[in-house]
Structures are given as C-alpha cells and as structure tokens.
Amino acid sequence: MFGDMMGMMNKIKETQAKVEETKKRLETVTLLEKSNDELLTVKITANREIKSIEIDDELLQDKEQLEDYLILTINKAIKKAGEVNEAEISAVAKDGLPDIPGLTS
Template identity: 45%
Template structure:
C-alpha cells in the first residue's frame, strides 16, 4: 500500500517538474504578430509577456487608429498564445500522467 502511495507521489512530482519545464520553455520562446496593414508588430513570449512593440512612423499622427490597431493586433497575438499553451499543456499532461480511464487529452 505505501509503495503505491510513494510511487504515485514520485509521479506527481515528475509531472510538476514537467509543467515547470514547460512554463520556462514557453516564457523563453517568442513570436511576432503584425497588424494586417503592416503598421504595428508586437513580439511576445508564448506565455503572453510583451517583449517589444514596433509602430510605423506614419501612425504616430493618428492616435485613434493607433489604439484600434494595437487592440486588434494584441488580441490576435494573445489568441495564438492561448491556443499554443493549451496544446502544450495537453501534450505535457498526456506524456506525464499514466492512462486514466475516462480522461482523454
């Protein structure tokens, strides 16, 4: 009985370590999302930390357009982050946890 508990605890610690590695990897990886008109590009980590924003010089005169373009471009980038993070978490869980009936990844 205690052997099974100790084995399970060891597996849980391994899973925790795998998720910590995933977190560190996603924070170190980045991508750039560019607005559809090419005037703004945003670089962020795969965990949604904004690393850089570049704005075309012509946009500085039009505050409302700049604000709108930033919102749209940031939301596109965040959608990518969410999708990728969920896929990576599912993969990590599937690779780390034993097969549990009824638990599908």
C-alpha cells in the same frame, strides 16, 4: 495497491516538474503578430509577456486608428501565445499523467 499509489504519486510529481520546466522554456519562445497591413508588430512570449511593439510612423498620425490597431494586434498576439502555451503544457501533462481508471480526457 499501496505500491501503485506511490508510483502514481511519483509520476504526478515528475509531471509537475516537467510542466514547470516547460513554463520556464516558454518564457524564451517568442512570437510575432502583425497587423494585416504590417504597420504594427507585437513581439510576445508564449507565456503572454509582451516584449516589444513596433509602430509605423503612418499610424502616429491618427490616435484613434493607432488605438484600434493596438487592441486588435495585441489581442491576436495574446490569443496565439495562449494557444502555443496551452498546447505545450497539455502535451507535457498528458504524457506524464498516470493511467487512472475512470479518468478520461
């Protein structure tokens, strides 16, 4: 039983290291989110860090419209990045976790 416990602990440590590696890799994964009419583009990493925002000149004429576009498009970008991040981290964690009786996912 002690050997099993040590094996599980080692597997958990390995998984933690893989999760950290994945988080670091996700810093380099970039996603583009555009408004429906493509007047606004947000570039974001899978770790939810905004890298750039491109605004068409047409949007600069109306402050309120620009604000609405920013809110909608940035929120969509953050959601998409979060989904990619969660999927990647979950896959690594699930593959690396030891089989623990009674623990189901």
